[in-house]
Amino acid sequence: MMNCLQSWPEPVVRVQSLAASGIRAIPERYIKPPSHRPLSKNDFSQPQEVNIPVIDFQNVFSDDQRLRDEALRDIYSACHEWGFFQVVNHGVSHELMKRTSEVWREFFNLPVEVKQEYANTPATYEGYGSRLGVEKGAILDWSDYFFLNYMPVSLRNQNKWPATPASCRELVAEYGSEVVKLCGKLMKVFSMNLGLEEDSLLNAFGGEENIGAGLRVNYYPKCPQPDLTLGLSPHSDPGGMTLLLPDENVAGLQVCRKGSWLTVKPIPNAFIINIGDQIQVLSNAIYQSVEHRVIVNSNSDRVSLALFYNPKSDSLIEPSKELVSDDRPALYPPMRFDEYRLYVRTKGLCGKEQVESLIIS
Helix, strand or coil, X not given: CCHHHCCCCCCCCXXXXXXXXXXXXXXXXXXXXXHHCCCCHHHHHCCCEECCCEEEHHHHHCXXXXXXXXXXXXXXXXXXXXXXXXXXCCCCCHHHHHHHHHHHHHHHCCCHHHHHCCECCCCCCCEEECCCCCCCXXXXXXXXXXXXXXXXXHHCCHHHCCCCCCCHHHHHHHHHHHHHHHHHHHHHHHHHHXXXXXXXXXXXXXXXXXXEEEEEEEEECCCCCHHHCCCEXXXXXXXXXXXXXXXXXXXXXXXXXXXXXXXXXXXXXXXXXXXXXXXXXXXXXXXXXXXXXXXXXXXXXXXXXXXEEECCCCCEECCCHHHCCCCCCCCCCCEEHHHHHHHHHHHCCCECHHHHHHCCC
């Protein structure tokens, strides 16, 4: 299994270079089966934008008990019913968010040979990439990305981060520190809302020093036939939670809700938070990791930054003992996070197939 993860099964094509070549039709490798395509062109140009729940995060720490209780209730229902929400007044500098997003756009606009120095392999996924999964002949997504490890500190290697633009490494370090802190605060809220000790979920992840955090910067080039492909195939996130800094000028993220795909309208200076499979397991499915995908368009490219906040790689993840009873038995067996993640790194994105395959029948 690990041997096949040393290299890609076929030469890697950079989607940005394809898009820039002026093609009118996308290569067959990117054409999704009809049932997986976005809806018809008419729906495509006017996607149904919806606002997932929006949480004013400063209210969680308010002196006003009513505001505090309401914010905690809203977060609980977002985790339980939607698996997604946006947070505003989250404490991360808007200027830092903007500058970090801009520096990555500059990186993707560098000549391909500069980016190629950071080309990744499926062994760790670190670096500049254009595909997930190692199945030969797989249908690919219309996107490139850059992935880097931020936590634990032992895996953080700034030499693998872009040296150009000059401010990139410094901004990534500062941005990473701020968003990891915010995730820590969210973990406490998630725990308390389940009736657990506030550090319960964090401890299940291995504690503050040992959590895993990786940054994946997504680049979605313009696409001449956006109705035939996707920027990212449907999937739920395999890790703990994801904190996304979207491109606030161009919508692209879609969330599956009651069988329909809804396009999320980003709010300026907000983060989009979603529950991953590991928190679904720890909460014994009280919280839901929800399937989502990304659509592309023919007018604009998009850059988004996803921070994955994960358990320590060898953590054994299982439903929290306090959430298991005769009436609500454990839905999932214990499983190590690194084993779980290997499935995605090998197979690519497969809806919610993986977490559902674990359910004890």
